[in-house]
Amino acid sequence: MEYTYDHPRPALTVDIVIFTLRENRLQALLIQRKDDPFRGMWALPGGFVHMDESLEDAALREMEEETGLKEAYLEQLYTYGAPERDPRGRVVTVAYFALIPADAPFRREGGSDAAQAQWCTVSELPPLAFDHTEIAAYALRRLRYKLEYSAVGFELLPDEFTLTELQYTYEIILGEKLDKRNFRRRILEANIIEPTPQRRTGEGRPARLYRYQPDAVAEVKARRLFP
Amino acid sequence: MEYTYDHPRPALTVDIVIFTLRENRLQALLIQRKDDPFRGMWALPGGFVHMDESLEDAALREMEEETGLKEAYLEQLYTYGAPERDPRGRVVTVAYFALIPADAPFRREGGSDAAQAQWCTVSELPPLAFDHTEIAAYALRRLRYKLEYSAVGFELLPDEFTLTELQYTYEIILGEKLDKRNFRRRILEANIIEPTPQRRTGEGRPARLYRYQPDAVAEVKARRLFP
DNA sequence: TGAATTGGTGTATAGTTGACACGAGATCAA
DNA sequence: TTGATCTCGTGTCAACTATACACCAATTCA
Structure with a gap:
C-alpha cells in the first residue's frame, strides 16, 4: 500500500528514555540496532x-513492546527535528521519558522486533545512535530537576515504601547524600505521601511503610513546566 | 509534484505564540483564518x-512571514498530536513561544497569506481554532513560570530600559504588584543587568538606564529570581 | 519658587533552610 | 536472656532568605 501527498512530509517517531532503579543504580533501557544505519x-x-x-499512546505502545509494561509515568520531553539527525531522511522524533517502578515485572526478552534490549546505568551509557545521547542527557537533567520540585521520585518505587528507600531513590538520582531529618521533614510537610498501618521488618528496627497519595500524581503531572 | 511513502505520515506543522508588550498589556499575535475549517x-x-x-527554523520563518521580524527569543513549548485535533486529517504540531521587544519594528500588514493579523491581550483572547486555546494557555503558564527563575523578561524590552520599566514588565506578566525595593535588590544582586551612563529624562526625576549583560542570560537561566 | 512627579535607597521581622546526635525497636548470636 | 548490632525515627538552633514598609532626591512645569 502506498500513500501519496502533495507535499513531502517528515517521518514522525517517538523515542523513550525509560528509567528504572536496579542494583542501586538509575538505569535506562537501550536497544541494540540490528539494521543500518x-x-x-x-x-x-x-x-x-x-x-x-496520540503521541503518548505511541510512546506507551513502544514501551509495552519493549518491556511488556503497559503503565508508567510518562512525560513528553522535547521534539528533535534537525534535518540531518537521521541519515535515511527527514525524521522528526518526539522524545518522552518514562519511570517504571523498581519491582515492575519487566519482560527481559526483547520486544516485537527481537532486538536485544538491556538496562544500562545512566552514568555509564555507551555512545548512542542518532542524537540519542543528547536526548538521554536531557532526560536525566529533566528528571533531576523535576525531582527537586515535585513528587516524581515515587514513580520509581513500589506502591509502598519506607522513607529510607525513598531517600535512597533521591540520592541515587541526584547523585548526592541528603540529610535524613531534613529529607523526612520536607517530604512529610509536602503532604504527598501518607503512612500505612504496615511496617517492613528486616534487619534492625522495623520501618513504617508509606504510600503516595493518588491525588498527588495528577498534580505532579500537571506540572509539565520545563523545557 | 507528488510524494509517496510506504506508510502514512502525519502532517507536521509549527504553531507559535508570539508575545509582546503593547499598551501596557501582554499581547499575543493572532491570525484570522480565511479558509475552512x-x-x-x-x-x-x-x-x-x-x-x-529545523523545527526552530520553521518557527522563525513563520514568525518572519507574519511579523517581518527575523530574531526573537524562541523556545519550544510542547508537541500536540491528538489524532482528532485537526478535522482535515492527522496533523501534529510543534508549539513554540516567542518574545519580541516592545519597540520591535513590527510589520502590521499581514503575512504572506494576506490573512488578517492582530495583537490581542492575553487575558482577553477570543475562542481559538483547533486546540490553540490550550496551546496559548500553556504558553502563558510557561512564560510566567519562566519569568520567576530566569532573565527572560528582558526579551520583551528594548536594549536599554529603566528599572521601573522592567518592574512594570514583570508585574504585567505575573499579574501582581511587586515591591519596588525588593524587586531592585533582587535584580541587581543577580548581576544580570548593568547600568549605562545614560539616564532617561521625562516627567519626574530622570531614571538610570540599564542593559542586560548578554553573557548573563545563559548563566542566569538556572537561577531562580522570584519565589 | 514651590507643587507635582517619578527615581532611588535601608532596616527590622518573619519564615525557611541546613547542620547536627542520640534513643527506640527489632534481630541475632553467644 | 542478654547484650551486640542494625536500622528507624525524632528536635533544636543558627544562618540565611524573603517580605513589609517610608522617605528624601532630582527633575519638570506652572
Whole structure:
C-alpha cells in the first residue's frame, strides 16, 4: 500500500528514555540496532507514530513492546527535528521519558522486533545512535530537576515504601547524600505521601511503610513546566 | 509534484505564540483564518515544516512571514498530536513561544497569506481554532513560570530600559504588584543587568538606564529570581 | 519658587533552610 | 536472656532568605 501527498512530509517517531532503579543504580533501557544505519550500536527504544494514536499512546505502545509494561509515568520531553539527525531522511522524533517502578515485572526478552534490549546505568551509557545521547542527557537533567520540585521520585518505587528507600531513590538520582531529618521533614510537610498501618521488618528496627497519595500524581503531572 | 511513502505520515506543522508588550498589556499575535475549517476564527500563526529546515527554523520563518521580524527569543513549548485535533486529517504540531521587544519594528500588514493579523491581550483572547486555546494557555503558564527563575523578561524590552520599566514588565506578566525595593535588590544582586551612563529624562526625576549583560542570560537561566 | 512627579535607597521581622546526635525497636548470636 | 548490632525515627538552633514598609532626591512645569 502506498500513500501519496502533495507535499513531502517528515517521518514522525517517538523515542523513550525509560528509567528504572536496579542494583542501586538509575538505569535506562537501550536497544541494540540490528539494521543500518548505526547497526550494532545502542539506541533508545522508539518507533513510528501510527495514524490513529496520540503521541503518548505511541510512546506507551513502544514501551509495552519493549518491556511488556503497559503503565508508567510518562512525560513528553522535547521534539528533535534537525534535518540531518537521521541519515535515511527527514525524521522528526518526539522524545518522552518514562519511570517504571523498581519491582515492575519487566519482560527481559526483547520486544516485537527481537532486538536485544538491556538496562544500562545512566552514568555509564555507551555512545548512542542518532542524537540519542543528547536526548538521554536531557532526560536525566529533566528528571533531576523535576525531582527537586515535585513528587516524581515515587514513580520509581513500589506502591509502598519506607522513607529510607525513598531517600535512597533521591540520592541515587541526584547523585548526592541528603540529610535524613531534613529529607523526612520536607517530604512529610509536602503532604504527598501518607503512612500505612504496615511496617517492613528486616534487619534492625522495623520501618513504617508509606504510600503516595493518588491525588498527588495528577498534580505532579500537571506540572509539565520545563523545557 | 507528488510524494509517496510506504506508510502514512502525519502532517507536521509549527504553531507559535508570539508575545509582546503593547499598551501596557501582554499581547499575543493572532491570525484570522480565511479558509475552512474554522474559517473566520482566530488562530495562532503557524504552518508546515519544510523538509530542509529545523523545527526552530520553521518557527522563525513563520514568525518572519507574519511579523517581518527575523530574531526573537524562541523556545519550544510542547508537541500536540491528538489524532482528532485537526478535522482535515492527522496533523501534529510543534508549539513554540516567542518574545519580541516592545519597540520591535513590527510589520502590521499581514503575512504572506494576506490573512488578517492582530495583537490581542492575553487575558482577553477570543475562542481559538483547533486546540490553540490550550496551546496559548500553556504558553502563558510557561512564560510566567519562566519569568520567576530566569532573565527572560528582558526579551520583551528594548536594549536599554529603566528599572521601573522592567518592574512594570514583570508585574504585567505575573499579574501582581511587586515591591519596588525588593524587586531592585533582587535584580541587581543577580548581576544580570548593568547600568549605562545614560539616564532617561521625562516627567519626574530622570531614571538610570540599564542593559542586560548578554553573557548573563545563559548563566542566569538556572537561577531562580522570584519565589 | 514651590507643587507635582517619578527615581532611588535601608532596616527590622518573619519564615525557611541546613547542620547536627542520640534513643527506640527489632534481630541475632553467644 | 542478654547484650551486640542494625536500622528507624525524632528536635533544636543558627544562618540565611524573603517580605513589609517610608522617605528624601532630582527633575519638570506652572
